[in-house]
Amino acid sequence: MYRIGELAKAFDVKNDTLRFYEKHGLLTPSSRSDSGYRMYSEEDKQILSFILRAKTVGFSLADIHELLSIEVDKANSACADVKVVVDAKLAEVETKMAELNHFQKSLKRLSNACCGGSESAADCTILEALASDVNNIHPEQHHHLNKERF
Amino acid sequence: MYRIGELAKAFDVKNDTLRFYEKHGLLTPSSRSDSGYRMYSEEDKQILSFILRAKTVGFSLADIHELLSIEVDKANSACADVKVVVDAKLAEVETKMAELNHFQKSLKRLSNACCGGSESAADCTILEALASDVNNIHPEQHHHLNKERF
DNA sequence: CTTGACCTTAGACCAACATCCAAGGTTTAT
DNA sequence: ATAAACCTTGGATGTTGGTCTAAGGTCAAG
CATH class of the missing domain: 1.10.1660.10 (Multidrug-efflux Transporter Regulator; Chain: A; Domain 2)
Structure with missing residues (x-):
């Protein structure tokens, strides 16, 4: 204790x-x-x-409450209900992972492109690193289900 | 425009x-x-x-400003300076990815454990899913453990 | 039995990130 | 040419996630 x-x-x-x-x-x-x-x-x-x-990793306290209450409500909630919440959170996690993969790739490209020496950083920009990416991917829809405040 | x-x-x-x-x-x-x-x-x-x-993915606006200003300052900053910032952000990204991997694994385990049918969710908890993970973050201090009274 | 480091509460305060409002100017469609 | 639907500014307000203060109780050590 x-x-x-x-x-x-x-x-x-x-x-x-x-x-x-x-x-x-x-x-x-x-x-x-x-x-x-x-x-x-x-x-x-x-x-x-x-x-x-x-x-x-960007979950709000409300999100976290929802994740934790999977446990708290276990006596009350049917497994199927739990699965719905879990799968939704899983999708969120996977979206975040995709974003991070993208960032990681860009940053690595930047880090490699940047000499690490003393030349100008003229070609070192996040946006240039991102530029090769065709970007019509909108950041995820803000699905507002009845998000209870925690 | x-x-x-x-x-x-x-x-x-x-x-x-x-x-x-x-x-x-x-x-x-x-x-x-x-x-x-x-x-x-x-x-x-x-x-x-x-x-x-x-x-x-959990970056603050201040973080984002820092990332974006890699570009803005390019005339002024030496490549080596840029590389330091980029590599620091890369480390942050990789930490976040590790967290998310962990979450993903746990949630997947949960999702699979949960039947998706109508049984009790008794075994569906995040913490149980996480339980196999030995918690290691801040290993430190413990001069005395105090007595338990219950 | 006092000192200092802990703990309790309720409530005020704060920074980050928006969001809304008022009063007015601009564009577009009917 | 006037209504509807935009846009401008500055400043007030709201939400989230804490952080601090005041007044006081607890506890181990000297």
Whole structure:
């Protein structure tokens, strides 16, 4: 069991951030000490790790709540319902991966094109790197399903 | 050339968002009409596409500005400097890709585990899917573990 | 039994990223 | 030539995701 400060320190976030996540239903410490201190378990730690990782790849806290509630609602939701949510998130993940692949390719091309020496960077631009890409791919449709706030 | 409303509509953003990006140096329309309307070129469209794509994978506007200014500064910056920035961003991209790979694997496992039929979702949780992964991020500190009282 | 490092709460405050509004000028279609 | 549908500006407002403050309780160590 970890106290709030221990867990926060381990993940380099503020205590307040953990309280914020709790207030918004993302991470509730599994127990409290006699004196009311929040006590976080290993599983709580795991959840925090998940939240922070999901954030770095562009998921909002609302998205993350949705992902986590796959667990919370398990008694209530039929497997088919879960599958719908999971598959939707999977599609989002795959879109993001495609974007990143694209970025990676462009950046690599840039990095190689750039000498790494002291010449002018005249030919070093992201847009030039992207230019070879035929770009009628619109960034994904913002499907607004009833996205409950978290 | 596109007027603001045309470009905004094409990418499903608000006109205000384009003005906001302009105010913050991310996307300045390449010209103005006689009456002062913003006129966006194909290249501007390209830049907007870039901005929105970068946003979906978790880059902040500040990050994006940095990426775009690789171009803007090209006369001023030595190639080596550019390479440093590019390689740093490349590392970020690769970190994000690793996270997403991980998510993808977990979600796929979930999707497969979930029957897609009407059984209970009892075994469908992100955390279970992630459980096989040993959490390793910040291995550090642990002077004392404190006693458990429950 | 006090000191200092922890923790609690409620609520104010903040930065990033938009989004809306008011008052007015421009274009296009009828 | 006038309505509808654009566009301009500056400034106010909203959402998301925290971060800080104040007033006070807890706990191990000297």
